[in-house]
Amino acid sequence: MNENCFDTPATLKNSVHDIRKDFPILNTQVNGKNLVYFDNGASSQKPQAVIDSISNYYSTMHANIHRGVHTLSQRATQAYEDARVAVQTYFNAAHSEEIIITRGTTEAINLVAHSFVKKGDEVLISGMEHHSNIVPWQLAEVNLKVVKVKDNGELDMDDFKSKLSANTKLVAITHVSNTLGTINPVEEIIALAHQLGVKVLLDGAQAVPHIKVDVQKLDCDFYAFSAHKMYGPTGIGALYGKKDLLNAMPPYQGGGDMIKQVTFEKTTYNDLPHKFEAGTPAISEGIAFGAAISYLNGIDWTWAAQHEHELLAYATEEIKKIEGVKIIGEAVHKAGVLSFVIEGVHHYDLGTLLDQMGIAIRTGHHCTEPLMQRFGITGTARASFAIYNTKEEVQIFIDALKRAIKMLK
Template sequence: MSASTVPGTPAVDWAAVRRDFPVLEREVHGKPLVYFDSANTGQKPSAVIEATDDFYRRHNANVSRAVHALGTEATEAYEGARGKLAKFLNVRADELVLCSGTTFAINLVAYSWALPRLKPGDVIVLTRMEHHANIVPWQLVAGRTGATIRVAELDARGDLDLDGLYRLLTPEVKLLALTHVSNVLGTVNPVREICREARRRGIATLVDGSQAAPHRPLDIAAIGCDFYAITGHKMSGPTGTGALWARREHLEAMPPFLGGGEMIKEVRFEGTVFNDAPHKFEAGTPNIAGFVGLGAAIDYLSALGMANIEAREQALLAHATEALSGVEGLRIFGAPAEKAAVISFLVEGAHAHDLATLLDLEGMAIRSGHHCAHPLMQHFGVAATCRASLAFYNTHDEVDAFVAAIEKVRKLLA
């Protein structure tokens, strides 16, 4: 049992939870695997692996295109996953577009909502801490429409400079796109407050929830944004899954992003009648087995309780931050007021890639590089950092082993 459980809720046996993840039992380079790269992708519990396998073994068929038993089962499972995800996010299922992940979701908004609306003189506001997936689509749209981009900066701690952000929100701004949680600094942005301020000014908001959905309770209805994007594989679900939530009025007004099967009601050479949202944005055969697996992941996370998951990860973060702070020459990037279990760091005299490579030989799986956040690296004046991102299936003992490995590698590189 662990104290990192929300008071008043049943204690969670985190050791038993860890045993649900088969990959965590393996060794790499003859050492026990310590997987600290969950901001990149979350590991999958047996329930998700088995649900995906069971679909292919017993129910495989296409969705919405057959009246036979397998087709009905596949459709029910696929739409069932939509319903589970809607409940998880506290939104309506008919406002949830299932797609391959956050990158697709943001591009859908960029090309279906923004491209037809923006014009020269309009402005898109982004933040310094955005992932490339929430930068590049807006640059492409700005280049085609004549719109411009403004950037909200950070303070010394790695929090958004809110006063500076609000000063950027002038009448020319049509969209504010920002991350809920930084994949580099772990900064948790006050998205509810920010969206409220944008809404008062008539500005639409898109929130990248990739790093929030796996780690904390979510209530999109309470956030008050116009669009919210998530990625399933970071939520212990299969790769190639995710969703865009959008206000119903936006979905009804937006033209389809892709054309083909499934997103139509009737096709004639004289013209096509499109399906209702969200289906008009889901052209072609979807990743059915993947969404069955995502539904199982949502069941798994919900059974643990997202508040319990957040508490567990905060306990691990506190332990790791304190332990790493004692390593000579180690610099942690960012100390925001509210932080998820992500620690970006460098060790004096060691290149990030060299450090990560040597740590891998000790069984430690961490990320090194720019983390798809070049503008943030430029802000700190570095080319790359190492990143340790923790999840509820990690342990305090792993944190201690990680710090010991850094001490060992630091001496090798000295």
């Protein structure tokens, strides 16, 4: 693989109509209607460059990576490691070995829960966490403390300050809530935690599609994310961790690649990042993750942030005009997520009817059951936006919503 494989294009894309051309699935018809895909929070669609990367990998270079002496293995290894460097550069990590390739956010958090904390340690999470940032800590049998969520969906920072102490081993909080859209004040959280010597893990699953994250600027200790929510393939993601912390942590899983030497008496472990990457990884997905990063490098992020902000603002304004609709999550700082409930209408029925009209939204508890309990609801309907969505699609969604409500009430 040559050094240009994850090049940044000379001009940045800042037109939704140009961007839409990169995503072939957007031309799909669903139930006889043009697809309106508003389930990006669950998983975003893929640009042609990512699809081609997977096909190209299997057509031209597939072999198992690391330690292979033959050409294909070396090519595949180079491409895989190039992708790691592309991720490192994109997130501005200081070292490529600080990027541990995982199956996604879930595995990244499980890694930290397994290797960084021990039974009885105090871990501070929030009431808006995804199950992936709750259950791993319960499995690790830590002493879990939970920061309250305010009625408008913002984190209760007074409660955070009262629960944070020098006894806290780790703060593990979502950067952006998948259900509420809330962008948490992570800079303040990190500063407060670090004043007390407490480490911070951010669940970046929902932040990375919307925010250009710089891990050194944030100064977080760990950052977990999934490729499939940022226009990359499924089954791959990463844990960013500061090198000194990762070096001090024991391996998460045992197997090939993570060792230096094995005897029946004793095993010595490989260096970072391989110490945490046991077994044959998702090679094609890893390389295609690099292609997704390359695609994102070609996007004008100032434009993208403004575009998504406009979509959210327009959808919010229009949905508020519909009688009986209540938005769940009205934080001042929000990413492109609109969760709502409708009086007298079950979210599941709504989702099913909208699907008949070609519109994909998500319904249910969004893997945030404690948050649903906090708001006294069983679930919400959630529209979540991506860079390829348009204002026209929002209008189609709003019109369809009005029709669906009439039919269901």
